[in-house]
Amino acid sequence: NAGVTQTPKFQVLKTGQSMTLQCAQDMNHNSMYWYRQDPGMGLRLIYYSASEGTTDKGEVPNGYNVSRLNKREFSLRLESAAPSQTSVYFCASRSGGAYEQYFGPGTRLTVT
Amino acid sequence: RKEVEQDPGPFNVPEGATVAFNCTYSNSASQSFFWYRQDCRKEPKLLMSVYSSGNEDGRFTAQLNRASQYISLLIRDSKLSDSATYLCVVNIDNFNKFYFGSGTKLNVKP
Numbered sequence: 001n002a003g004v005t006q007t008p009k010f011q012v013l014k015t016g017q018s019m020t021l022q023c024a025q026d027m028n029h030n031s032m033y034w035y036r037q038d039p040g041m042g043l044r045l046i047y048y049s050a051s052e053g054t055t056d057k058g059e060v061p062n063g064y065n066v067s068r069l070n071k072r073e074f075s076l077r078l079e080s081a082a083p084s085q086t087s088v089y090f091c092a093s094r095s096g097g098a099y100e101q102y103f104g105p106g107t108r109l110t111v112t
Numbered sequence: 113r114k115e116v117e118q119d120p121g122p123f124n125v126p127e128g129a130t131v132a133f134n135c136t137y138s139n140s141a142s143q144s145f146f147w148y149r150q151d152c153r154k155e156p157k158l159l160m161s162v163y164s165s166g167n168e169d170g171r172f173t174a175q176l177n178r179a180s181q182y183i184s185l186l187i188r189d190s191k192l193s194d195s196a197t198y199l200c201v202v203n204i205d206n207f208n209k210f211y212f213g214s215g216t217k218l219n220v221k222p
Contacts, residue, residue, distance in 0.1 A: 042212040045209060045210065090156070101156075
């Protein structure tokens with residue numbers, strides 16, 4: 001089992017460019033999450049999906065959109081990147097009956 | 113006000129020492145509590161859940177104080193491999209919104 005995978009691992013964007021971060025899990029988990037981690041801020045929830053077909057906003061959703069493509073995949077899209085979106089982005093998944101979240105290795109995004 | 117607050121440290125301790133971290137949370141309706149460990153430039157991984165009665169896993173002990181709204185993590189007989197950042201995590205309402213503290217950095221020295 002690969003667990004939670006994320007692509008790309010690193011990305012540099014110019015202000016105004018768009019991109020999609022991909023996340024997939026092979027653990028048959030119902031819930032999936034997108035977080036961003038900034039120095040001194042901890043992880044902050046951007047969006048989550050409690051089950052296939054549903055998505056909801058977290059603490060910091062502005063500037064992002066998500067798609068729960070199927071049970072395995074949950075993508076995060078930046079439509080018009082801004083320097084304030086420079087961060088490390090983590091995807092996570094969780095089984096409906098347990099509380100542990102399993103995280104992917106992260107995507108390091110720099111917006112110039 | 114942040115939902116979860118932690119002392120960022122760093123805590124610098126010698127091998128074999130006992131070290132304790134606290135974490136406070138602001139929402140009295142918080143339901144579930146966790147400690148995650150994050151190594152440098154890696155993803156967070158669950159260290160342990162925190163139960164109302166307290167729980168122990170080897171050298172690690174977690175306690176919850178609902179009246180004062182804090183949780184604690186005690187590490188006994190510290191190892192070099194314990195060096196990491198420890199994240200306090202709180203779940204509120206529906207088990208889909210998790211709030212992370214900014215982490216406490218631990219350095220265990222030989």
